[in-house]
Amino acid sequence: MQDLLYFFQQLVNGLTIGSTYALIAIGYTMVYGIIGMINFAHGEIYMIGAYTALIAITGLATLGIAWLPVILVVALICAVIVSSSMGWAVERVAYRPVRGRHRLIPLISAIGMSIFLQNYVHLAQGSRNIGFPALIDGSFRFGPADSFQLSLSYMQITIFITTLICMTLLSLFISRSRIGRACRAVSQDLGMANLLGIDTNRIISATFVIGAALAAVAGLLLGLYYGSVDPLFGFIAGLKAFTAAVLGGIGSIPGAMLGGLILGVSESMTSGYLSGEYKDVVSFSLLILILLFKPTGLLGKPEVEKI
Amino acid sequence: MATHNFKHALFCAIVTIIIAYPILGLNLVAQGTTVGLEGATPGTVISVILAAVVVFLFQLFRDNIMTSLGKLPKLNPLSGREPMPQAKRVKMESWVLTGIIVLALFWPFFVSRGSVDLATLVLIYVMLALGLNVVVGLAGLLDLGYVAFYAVGAYTFALLSQYFGFTFWMALPIGALLAALFGLMLGFPVLRLRGDYLAIVTLGFGEIIRILLNNWTAVTGGPNGIGGIPEPTLFGMEFGRRVKEEGNTSFHETFGIAYSGEHKVIFLYLIALVLAVITALVIRRLMRMPVGRAWEALREDEIAARSLGMSRTAVKLSAFTIGAFFAGFAGTVFASKQGFISPESFVFLESAIILAIVVLGGMGSQVGVILAAIAVTILPELAREFSDFRMLVFGAAMVLMMIWRPQGLMPMRRIHIELKQQE
Numbered sequence: 001m002q003d004l005l006y007f008f009q010q011l012v013n014g015l016t017i018g019s020t021y022a023l024i025a026i027g028y029t030m031v032y033g034i035i036g037m038i039n040f041a042h043g044e045i046y047m048i049g050a051y052t053a054l055i056a057i058t059g060l061a062t063l064g065i066a067w068l069p070v071i072l073v074v075a076l077i078c079a080v081i082v083s084s085s086m087g088w089a090v091e092r093v094a095y096r097p098v099r100g101r102h103r104l105i106p107l108i109s110a111i112g113m114s115i116f117l118q119n120y121v122h123l124a125q126g127s128r129n130i131g132f133p134a135l136i137d138g139s140f141r142f143g144p145a146d147s148f149q150l151s152l153s154y155m156q157i158t159i160f161i162t163t164l165i166c167m168t169l170l171s172l173f174i175s176r177s178r179i180g181r182a183c184r185a186v187s188q189d190l191g192m193a194n195l196l197g198i199d200t201n202r203i204i205s206a207t208f209v210i211g212a213a214l215a216a217v218a219g220l221l222l223g224l225y226y227g228s229v230d231p232l233f234g235f236i237a238g239l240k241a242f243t244a245a246v247l248g249g250i251g252s253i254p255g256a257m258l259g260g261l262i263l264g265v266s267e268s269m270t271s272g273y274l275s276g277e278y279k280d281v282v283s284f285s286l287l288i289l290i291l292l293f294k295p296t297g298l299l300g301k302p303e304v305e306k307i
Numbered sequence: 308m309a310t311h312n313f314k315h316a317l318f319c320a321i322v323t324i325i326i327a328y329p330i331l332g333l334n335l336v337a338q339g340t341t342v343g344l345e346g347a348t349p350g351t352v353i354s355v356i357l358a359a360v361v362v363f364l365f366q367l368f369r370d371n372i373m374t375s376l377g378k379l380p381k382l383n384p385l386s387g388r389e390p391m392p393q394a395k396r397v398k399m400e401s402w403v404l405t406g407i408i409v410l411a412l413f414w415p416f417f418v419s420r421g422s423v424d425l426a427t428l429v430l431i432y433v434m435l436a437l438g439l440n441v442v443v444g445l446a447g448l449l450d451l452g453y454v455a456f457y458a459v460g461a462y463t464f465a466l467l468s469q470y471f472g473f474t475f476w477m478a479l480p481i482g483a484l485l486a487a488l489f490g491l492m493l494g495f496p497v498l499r500l501r502g503d504y505l506a507i508v509t510l511g512f513g514e515i516i517r518i519l520l521n522n523w524t525a526v527t528g529g530p531n532g533i534g535g536i537p538e539p540t541l542f543g544m545e546f547g548r549r550v551k552e553e554g555n556t557s558f559h560e561t562f563g564i565a566y567s568g569e570h571k572v573i574f575l576y577l578i579a580l581v582l583a584v585i586t587a588l589v590i591r592r593l594m595r596m597p598v599g600r601a602w603e604a605l606r607e608d609e610i611a612a613r614s615l616g617m618s619r620t621a622v623k624l625s626a627f628t629i630g631a632f633f634a635g636f637a638g639t640v641f642a643s644k645q646g647f648i649s650p651e652s653f654v655f656l657e658s659a660i661i662l663a664i665v666v667l668g669g670m671g672s673q674v675g676v677i678l679a680a681i682a683v684t685i686l687p688e689l690a691r692e693f694s695d696f697r698m699l700v701f702g703a704a705m706v707l708m709m710i711w712r713p714q715g716l717m718p719m720r721r722i723h724i725e726l727k728q729q730e
Contacts, residue, residue, distance in 0.1 A: 048330065058342050097710045107506060111705065113706055123699060124334065277518070280514060291504050
């Protein structure tokens with residue numbers, strides 16, 4: 001019973017982290033699916049989302065507004081707006097001019113952008129980590145009162161619900177809306193979509209904006225969950241999310257969701273049963289193994305190399 | 308057209324304000340356990356608005372600006388000239404390089420200790436950049452975890468000296484070979500991955516090495532690092548005031564000169580110089596050998612190269628291993644120079660800096676990479692008051708280089724043979 005509860009606790013923790021990884025991973029996977037580049041600065045966009053959310057929360061607290069739903073909604077909207085603008089601007093400044101050149105060139109440009117954004121926030125907000133207020137406190141507890149209890153915090157529930165809503169909206173958007181259909185067309189064949197009168201530049205911008213918006217949501221959620229942000233907050237998370245995207249098959253949106261969940265669970269199992277220090281080692285090893293044995297990921301389509 | 312431009316310009320200006328103002332204009336400050344918000348100085352706010360205005364005006368008159376820029380005479384008066392004849396250029400290059408090396412040999416005896424120390428660091432970066440240049444510039448494999456091999460070299464020396472009392476000269480080949488072995492081990496499975504996947508896997512590998520060094524406290528000392536790494540000796544002569552190891556003599560006593568701390572620094576500098584020159588010469592030679600040409604062939608067109616019978620794995624693996632070997636070299640020198648190492652010195656940023664050096668210098672070009680290594684290491688020292696902005700400028704420079712001059716400041720020029728014009 002004890003062991004089972006402990007196992008479920010790790011599972012819940014893993015799914016919580018995993019669902020936010022999935023939110024970030026969608027940004028990587030959509031961009032990769034359309035223009036075939038790794039948006040290295042995506043982790044930084046997520047970090048900026050977390051910072052904006054914290055700024056909004058603090059601002060509202062200064063104004064004396066204390067009603068929780070208002071705070072959360074305003075913080076979410078602010079984070080999404082700033083991050084999306086950032087995503088749009090990054091694409092415009094750093095990626096569009098180098099699109100279509102040799103593979104390494106956009107990637108190096110993206111690394112440069114990532115360093116730039118990290119230091120931009122570092123200079124403006126300082127390098128120390130800043131605490132998020134614990135807005136959503138408390139938890140459900142299961143199990144005997146005198147020993148190990150499975151705790152399911154309200155924050156975790158919020159994360160599940162928000163992620164679920166975001167994923168549903170995204171799926172609907174991709175499958176039903178005009179832009180979503182255009183997105184799918186562009187990711188199948190950019191040149192052909194262009195010939196058929198789709199404004200591909202616009203669609204690519206839209207992809208970046210959507211990815212950044214989801215990253216901002218993840219930024220707010222993870223900021224609240226972990227309780228602090230710092231300028232390097234995005235780097236590891238971005239790497240993890242990328243791992244999740246590759247795990248699920250890069251370019252595939254359901255793959256990103258699945259990959260995020262698997263990665264989150266395997267991480268929390270490692271910290272639960274082995275040691276918390278090695279969880280990053282496990283996830284990177286997982287990445288290397290997946291790429292070696294199934295480079296297309298779990299749900300990805302094999303890529304045919306043409307001459 | 309005009310209204311379209313106006314709308315677009317307005318949109319861009321608004322985006323500029325949105326991305327700049329919340330982050331720059333509202334600063335989070337920790338007040339005890341809670342967090343407060345502070346408005347930034349009026350200067351910051353004004354500059355944000357100014358930036359938005361500039362963006363607005365630029366976007367509004369974009370077409371005009373672009374056409375008038377196109378009409379401007381070329382800024383670089385040399386851009387139109389004929390390239391120098393190849394034989395002359397090669398000759399001149401080797402003269403210049405020899406001159407620089409001779410100058411570098413005698414230079415440390417006339418300057419301060421601090422500058423020699425900095426020069427040693429520059430040389431370490433030169434070695435690293437030359438090594439990475441083989442991997443990224445010549446073979447076209449983007450390695451984002453290059454710092455892992457550097458760490459392997461440094462930690463090999465540190466651990467061998469701590470546990471087995473190895474000296475610098477014994478550890479130098481071991482460190483380099485072990486780094487090369489790591490390169491081989493990592494390279495063997497991952498090199499069949501496509502370009503950007505390879506980049507991420509190497510990045511993951513670099514992080515794994517760093518995390519292991521950080522957490523394997525029993526052996527590596529974890530975040531506290533390893534101290535007391537010995538300095539190199541000259542034929543058994545030590546450079547300290549007193550001899551630490553029995554049987555050794557000290558440098559100043561043997562030659563009957565007064566003790567000076569500078570001897571040690573200059574000696575280390577000279578070692579680094581010799582090793583950097585060796586690195587440069589070896590790689591220069593390799594570039595002209597079949598293996599070097601195979602690297603470039605594979606970089607240019609993998610399918611064509613394979614159809615000519617090249618083994619993709621062998622060629623890539625050789626580049627990867629050689630790159631790792633020189634990183635191990637540099638790591639050993641670094642450990643000896645610092646006398647103390649910790650995982651802090653081997654973070655991803657370090658990989659990014661080395662990569663930036665290679666990119667700025669011009670991928671594949673040796674002279675360019677050496678100059679870029681000097682610039683990237685020395686410029687921040689010269690502009691200390693702007694040191695905060697160093698990495699910001701770094702990132703921006705990487706992006707701008709990729710947009711305007713992806714071939715780097717001094718692009719590589721292949722040695723080629725020209726056909727004589729037939730009458």
